[in-house]
Amino acid sequence: MKKLFLVSSFKDVASLLQDFAKEDLNGKTVTFIPTASIPESVKFYVGSGKNALEKLGLTVDELELTKATTEEISDKLCKNDYIYITGGNTFFLLQELRKTGADKIITEQIHSGKLFIGESAGSMIVSPNIEYAKDMDSPKKAPELDTFSAMNLIDFYPLPHHTNFPFKKAVEKILSKYESELKLYPISNTQAILVNGENVTVENKK
Numbered sequence: 001m002k003k004l005f006l007v008s009s010f011k012d013v014a015s016l017l018q019d020f021a022k023e024d025l026n027g028k029t030v031t032f033i034p035t036a037s038i039p040e041s042v043k044f045y046v047g048s049g050k051n052a053l054e055k056l057g058l059t060v061d062e063l064e065l066t067k068a069t070t071e072e073i074s075d076k077l078c079k080n081d082y083i084y085i086t087g088g089n090t091f092f093l094l095q096e097l098r099k100t101g102a103d104k105i106i107t108e109q110i111h112s113g114k115l116f117i118g119e120s121a122g123s124m125i126v127s128p129n130i131e132y133a134k135d136m137d138s139p140k141k142a143p144e145l146d147t148f149s150a151m152n153l154i155d156f157y158p159l160p161h162h163t164n165f166p167f168k169k170a171v172e173k174i175l176s177k178y179e180s181e182l183k184l185y186p187i188s189n190t191q192a193i194l195v196n197g198e199n200v201t202v203e204n205k206k
Helices: 010-021 044-055 070-079 090-100 102-111 131-135 168-178
Strands: 003-007 029-033 059-062 082-085 115-119 157-159 184-186 191-196 199-204
Touching: 003 010, 010 044, 010 115, 010 191, 029 044, 029 070, 044 059, 070 102, 082 102, 090 102, 102 115, 131 168, 157 168, 168 184
Parallel strands: 003 115, 029 059, 029 082, 082 115, 157 184
Antiparallel strands: 003 191, 191 199
């Protein structure tokens, strides 16, 4: 059964993960993929996310896709308990997931029941297609990407940072452009989309 914890800002909703995981997080290991942040100038959220995971008792095993071997990617994604993808540029992230084959391994792991945590770009990447992210991220940062078809693990489109600076206007633009044709799920930095099999709920930080 699919278990996805999709957020805008992990550090703001980390407290919701324990209840959702339905198991003790202490001593568990999470594969932490910061690759989406590579082309970005602002990356503070990578360290914030890592710290929030460690505070929950998790061991963070970093996997930077552009530097890892095929063996390392497969080993870490299959061996560790959870998978976490940080925010950054959604198009660059998709490009690197494809190039390395990590997208296929992650998909298999999620279908086998492994908990997936996606933050911002990491939450948008599991939608059917990321073209809607163009008003938030630049596709020019992924020159080798030839299609916007994404991981297609859910049938809706997470829209992170709803009402939050500095993405407020970009989110409003995406909403006005796509809300009649796409099943958008706008979430603020203090909300999480919880996917449990076919059940999808949005939860607010307590």
